[in-house]
Amino acid sequence: MINMLDTVLTIAATDSSNGAGTTADLATLNFFGVYGVAAITAVTAQNLNEVLAVKPVKNRIFTKELQALSADSMPKIKVIKLGLIPNEKILRTTVTFIREQKKLNPDILVVWDPVAVAGTGGELSEINYSLWLHIILPLVDVFTPNLNEALALCEGFEVDTSGLKNCMDSLTQLSLYFRKLGAGTVYLKGGHLPALINEDEKTAKGRSSKQGVSEFEKLTSYIYDVVVSGENNDVYYFGCGRFAGASNSTGVHGTGCIMASAVAAMLAKGYNAVDAIAYAKAYMTRGIENSVDVGARSRLFRHGYINNSEMLQYFPYMARTVSELELICNPAENTGFAPCAHDLGLYPVVDSSEWIGILCENGVKTMQLRIKKPESSEQLEQEIAKSVKLCEKYGARLFIDDYYELAIRHKAYGVHLGQEDLIDAKLNPIREAGLRLGVSTHGYAEIARACLLKPSYIALGHIYPTGSKVMASRPQGPSKLADYVALVDPAYPTVAIGGIKLHNLGDVKSSGVGSVAVITAITAAPDPAAAVREWLDAVGAGSSDPAVKTERRGRTVKKTSSGSETGVSKSRTVSAKKTGTGRSASAAGTSAKERARRKSRSVKTEKTSEDNA
């Protein structure tokens, strides 16, 4: 269903082939359930081989289009997406229009895809954008150049392709150039990177990393996009497999337009820029892998929006550091964390062993010790040791928040880490000790990062406003919670957290989430023991853990068919259902490496008979 109030205006040219331009933009917006309107800047005659003609519309007509679309009789525009602008006259009118619109509605967002050359090679615009960057970029909230476009706009910049780390640093510097000129979020798409790698580096396959994957392989087998966003120039690396099916063509027609429209749609739906990019990227991967070869130089993208576990296989991975990004290149070594029950039940989060005792005595089977201000390191360690003993006695699962080294030392059941914690945490010792890992997420991008780490569960927060923690993000609400659960379940157990009380529990449970984490609903209750019992009645204590088969806490190590070791037993897999007609590109086009990676995304937990009881 299209929400007519989430309106996106695309300012772009037509494409007679409908692969790119305004019609592709409108198709994309439609699939995302937002309402699209268009102001045409030029008419182009194109097919999947070439651009035959570009005819700019008269500036007078273009001005009227904008006037018509901004009239009171139209839904309010939430996002403006800029595509092909053929000449300076149209660009000037566009800049004036955006300034006026931002004055009337400061919340309006602008996405700019700097189209200058068609994917098939034809020149589309006569504008020298380098001269305009300082005027346009301060008006732009999300800037989406591909690497070729970015390099054309930053004359003299050379990408350092000598290894993944240097390359990512270099792409970050390039993104920062646009940020300094005023762009909001910069989303630099790295698909064209292999073309920049020189002959010496191609033959330097011997320069292998310690994992045995050469730097050349790392740079060419996967696509890395760099996103720089926020006041502190936070860097996000998005990585995904390379679609091999497009290698002997100019690729899939219109992907730049479709990507920018997908981002615009997600912004109109209220997602932040980084989450919008994460989901839009999944949409792109799905459409590219199912693209159709009609015997032309470029392929036809296949649209289609879904939001459930089928989409997970197309999701990018997100990393905050290059060493995290390396996990993408070494799927066989990225074995994931020990599994836990799919349904963890009521999951109180408390700050002392005294509370842990109360929870254990009243039948809680999953809990977390979260001490934010320990009196001393000795007191902290004693509290952890005492809590572990209590939980062992009562057969309860104890996760330790933040202090993973102490959790390992005292053999806790698991560890819970947030996105910031993950930047410095050493994950290998946690994995090797067989402890479970729970990871906090607050939207699609963080879910994409969690999936890269293959944790034991994924926490989804914060659902409602909470007084227990200062949050950087907005409350997600039960509807987004349901979307996130649909995406990651059954691959990962899910835990909802943040502002959950008995009065909103019904909506939380309707999302299908496997566990409910609460602080104040129990710790601030007048009679905490009674509150625990009431919550246990409402949520349950969860199910038993998967069978314990190895030396410590049940990590069943199996060989996959590809021969790599995984830390989980695979009882179910999330299968890709191929949609529509025509030749599906997936089987033919997806590289063996990518298929292996997909395989490693199969279901993370075992569903025991108790799970289904």
Ligand SMILES: Cc1ncc(COP(=O)(O)OP(=O)(O)O)c(N)n1
């Ligand atoms: C179950 C669960 N979910 C989320 C959190 C929050 O963890 P984090 O983001 O690391 O924040 P702090 O709790 O450390 O403030 C959690 N603790 N438990």
Ligand SMILES: Cc1nc(C(=O)O)sc1CCOP(=O)(O)O
């Ligand atoms: C510790 C914590 N983490 C959150 C997240 O979203 O990551 S919300 C939260 C506080 C939860 O407390 P209450 O149940 O009192 O709202």
Ligand SMILES: [Mg+2]
């Ligand atoms: Mg933390």
